[in-house]
Amino acid sequence: MPKAYWVAHVDVHDPDIYAKYRAANAVAFAKYGARFLIRGAPQQQIEGQTRSRTVVIEFPDLQAATDCFHSPEYQAAKAIRDPISSADTVIIEGYEG
Template sequence: MPKAYWIAHVTIDDPTAYEAYRAANAAAFAKYGARFLVRGGAQELVEGEMRPRSVVIEFADLATARACYQSPEYQAALALRQPVSTADVAIVEGWEG
C-alpha cells in the first residue's frame, strides 16, 4: 500500500497568529503518525506560480491522510489557520514504483 502526502502551498498573513495553528496541529499529526518532509524551507520557483511557503507531510496511506485532515483535532487547528493565511492543500497518493 503506497504512502500518502499532504502537499500544501501557503501564504501567511500574520506569522504571530500562525504559531497558534502550528501548536494546535501537533496533536492531529502525532495521532495520525504524520512526518514532515518539507516544512517551509528555502524554495526556488522554476515554473508557474506558487505561494511562498511549501509543506509536504507523509502519512502511512491515503485513508490515514484523509482521516487526519477530517479529524476534530485538525479541524480545530484549521480554524486557527484560515483567518491568518491562505493555502492550497492536496492529499496525494504516493507511487510504489
Template sequence: MAKGYWIAHVDVHDAEAYKKYIAANAEAFKEYGARFLVRAGQSETVEGSARSRNVVIEFPSYDAALACYRSPAYRKAIAFRQDASQGDLVIVEGYDGPQPGD
C-alpha cells in the first residue's frame, strides 16, 4: 500500500500563537503515525511562488493521512493554525511504481 503525504506551504504571521498549533497537532500526528520529512528547512523557490515554510509529513497510508486531517484531535488543532498563519495543504498518495532507470 502506498504511503500518504501532507504537503503544506505556510506563512506564519503570529509565531507565539503558532506554537499552540504545534503542541495541539502532536496528538493526532502520533495517533496516525505521522513522520516529518521536511519541516521548514532551508529552501529556494526556483519556479512559481512560495510561502515561507514548507512541510512534508509522511503517513503509513493515504487513508491514514486523510483520517488524521479529519480526526477530532486535528480539528481542534486547526483553530490554532488558522488564527496564526495562512497556507495551502494538499494530501497526496505516494507512488510505488517504476522509477527512472528501472
C-alpha cells in the first residue's frame, strides 16, 4: 500500500500564533503516524507561483492522511491557523512504480 502525503503551500501572517498551531497539530500528527519531510525550509521558486512556506507530511497511507485532516484534533489546530494564514493543501497518494 503506498504512502500518502499532505503538500501545503502557506503564507503565515502572524508567526507567534502559527507557533501555537504547530504545537496543537502535533497531537493529530502523532495519532495518525505523520512524519514531516519538508517543514518550511528555504525554497527556490523556479516556475509558476507558490506561497512563502512549503510543507510535505508523509502518512502511512491515504486513509490515515484523510482521517488526520478531518479529525477533531487537527480541525482544532486548523482553527488556530486559519485566521492568521493562507494555505493551499492537497492530499496525494504516493507512487510505488
